[in-house]
Amino acid sequence: MSERLDRFMARAVAAYYARPATPFGRAGDFTTAPEISQAFGEVLGLWAAIAWDQMGRPDPVLLVEAGPGRGTLMADALRAVGDVAAPFRAALRLHLVEISSSLREAQGRMLGPAVEGWHDDLASLPPGPMLLLGNEFLDALPIRQFIRRGPAWMERHVRDGQFVEVPTDHPLPAEAPDGAVCEVGEAAQAVMAALATRLAAQGGAALFLDYGPAESGFGDSLQAVRGQATGLDPLADPGTADLTAHVDFAAMARTARAAGAAAQGPLPQGLFLQRLGLMSRAAMLAHGRPRLAREILSGAERLVAAEGMGRLFKVLAVCDPALPPLPGFDPS
Structure with missing residues (x-):
């Protein structure tokens, strides 16, 4: 069974900040x-x-x-x-x-x-x-993510550590290039x-x-940060990295x-x-x-x-x- 990205992100962030170790500063995950x-x-x-x-x-x-x-x-x-x-x-x-x-x-x-x-x-x-x-x-x-597939938008869910795409009726821009990601x-x-x-x-x-950004637009900005390193898989090991989005x-x-x-x-x-x-x-x-x-x-x-x-x-x-x-x- 899949889970909407915002619900996955909310659980992961709550677990991350519930840890006893502080994430801040040079010895933490981010500054x-x-x-x-x-x-x-x-x-x-x-x-x-x-x-x-x-x-x-x-x-x-x-x-x-x-x-x-x-x-x-x-x-x-x-x-x-x-x-x-x-x-x-x-x-x-x-x-x-x-x-x-x-x-x-x-x-x-x-x-x-x-x-x-x-x-x-x-x-x-x-x-x-x-x-x-x-x-x-x-x-x-937490954010929701939608991806344009041909004439329709699909919503990103998480299942077994991977993204899956689910049909959506959420109101989204009518015009967008194929593969565009919209974050809400x-x-x-x-x-x-x-x-x-x-x-x-x-x-x-x-x-x-x-x-x-100062203006709204398309793009995938979801990121995970751990040990001052970025570019990590945001779906891997939830609760061990800070998840953020623009x-x-x-x-x-x-x-x-x-x-x-x-x-x-x-x-x-x-x-x-x-x-x-x-x-x-x-x-x-x-x-x-x-x-x-x-x-x-x-x-x-x-x-x-x-x-x-x-x-x-x-x-x-x-x-x-x-x-x-x-x-x-x-x-x-």
């Missing part, structure tokens, strides 16, 4: 931006502080991170706002959306009593105005719709940084707007981080730690350079329509 440069979390914390000011400084305000990893990003963000945005630090109430018990323990060790609560999903967050950060969160949500992120769209509805009604903003940012923006929120971006990550002053902050850190200066600067450059993460990664903000352009999205 995310907060592990590459502390300036990343710092500038996102200050982004949240400025957005809070644009919201009218609500007190209290929820500061939420979805998929917080080991807590590195948030630790850097809280340190930065504590240093230069004390009123925001006093007003924020930190909540984390995390399903992995082992990662919750790591976040607790990193952040201590700063965390007011953990949640399995966004629906269980307390009501009120909110600022949410999601770095490499959407890419781990229903889980991400559901998250975005619920979040946008909340932000439009209760106020706030959400910032997502992830990899994927984020369809255009679809995310359309979903947010349809639910009543505003969408700003997507922008290339490199442009966004440079507008926030990431390279200047990295230069300050390098000056203070001359023995680590080369490593600090090269890490920051990796986040903004087109040949690094600066072009492939995009940034999308979803917010209360009453808000002005958020930090990094105003070209002036």
Whole structure:
């Protein structure tokens, strides 16, 4: 019996993150931006502080991170706002959306009593105005895949570690070349719709940084990562590798707007981080730690350079329509 790809992916990802070993960092399976440069979390914390000011400084305000990893990003963000945005630090109430018990323990060790609560999903967050950060969160949500075969679309299922194709009546583009793969992120769209509805009604903003194209299109982006290696079979040994897929940012923006929120971006990550002053902050850190200066600067450059993460990664903000352009999205 076959299983739809999104259901297979959801089970595999849940099993992967339930393991006791942390997947992050050089000794793990992959390295995310907060592990590459502390300036990343710092500038996102200050982004949240400025957005809070644009919201009218609500007190209290929820500061939420979805998929917080080991807590590195948030630790850097809280340190930065504590240093230069004390009123925001006093007003924020930190909540984390995390399903992995082992990662919750790591976040607790990193952040201590700063965390007011953990949640399995966004629906269980307390009501009120909110600022949410999601770095490499959407890419781990399961996708469905469809492949064009002559005049018809077929859906990819998984059976015995192999793809099989099943007839489908899912609405898909009428025009597509034979063999084209169309990915549909229903889980991400559901998250975005619920979040946008909340932000439009209760106020706030959400910032997502992830990899994927700015415009919707065809292509197979499903990948497995293990031990810093890519190109692995995503159907082999489920639960032992991280499964991800590119984020369809255009679809995310359309979903947010349809639910009543505003969408700003997507922008290339490199442009966004440079507008926030990431390279200047990295230069300050390098000056203070001359023995680590080369490593600090090269890490920051990796986040903004087109040949690094600066072009492939995009940034999308979803917010209360009453808000002005958020930090990094105003070209002036």
